[in-house]
Amino acid sequence: MARDIVIWPHKVLTSVTQPVKDFGPALEKLLEEMAESMAEAKGIGIAANQVGESLRVALVGREDGTFFEIVNPELLERTGKVTLEEGCLSVPDEWEKVPRFEKVKVRYQDKTGQWHETEAEGRLAHVFQHEIDHLDGHVFVEHLSSLKRTLIQERMKKLQKSLKRKKD
Template identity: 90%
Template sequence: MARDIVIWPHKVLTSATKPVTDFGPALEKLLEEMAESMKEAKGIGIAANQVGEALRMAWVGREDGTFFEIINPEVLERSGKVTWEEGCLSVPDEWHKVERYEKVKVRYQDKTGQWHEVAAEGKLAHVFQHEIDHLDGHVFVDHLSSLKRTLIQERMKKLQKMLKRKKD
């Protein structure tokens, strides 16, 4: 079952997540719920804290439309600079240019606990960085000017209030 996506600036999105240590059935269930939430929202990635779980895990979308889980990821190498038009499921209807690294090398575990290393560039490198930022307690608006961030924050707080009224 899909979970609601948390809207920024909720505290769970602004705090670093905890490492995953239990690779059992609860992890599998959370990954399924995250995937459903991401697909419903038509996203290309989602971090656990975006569905309210402060765990260091995310789904990352490839350019071919497939997805894979990254658990306890760390960026090992970064190079080059590129600017992308970026949006976020937790900051709906906001798209802004963000500077990222063009290439990254990432080490992560899969749902069985196996370690992997991937060198990525282009859109995949972008999605890796966006999702790992989430796990570190950052959203893409942290890369924007304070004026833009403040304006977006005001809009998101209004959206949070509207969604809360709708739920009640």
């Protein structure tokens, strides 16, 4: 079942997530729920804290529509610079150009605990960095000017209030 996506600046999005130690059924269920939430929102990536779980887990979408399930990821290498437009499920309807590394090498575990390394460039590298930022307690708007960040934050706070009223 899809979970609600947390809207920034919620505290769970600004806190560093905890490493996964249990690679059992609970992790499998979380990954399924994250995939459903991401698909429902038409996203290309999602981190566990975006559905309220402070765990170091994310899904990173490939161009073919499949995705990497990454657990306890770390960026090993970063090269080049590129600026691409980014959005975020936790910052809906906001799109801005964000500078990132053009190529990255990532080490991560899969849902069984096996370690993998992969290299990515272009849009895929951008998505890896975006999702790992989430797991480190950062949102893409932190890469923007303070004026843009403040304006977006005001819009998100209004959205949070309207969503809360709808639930009540």
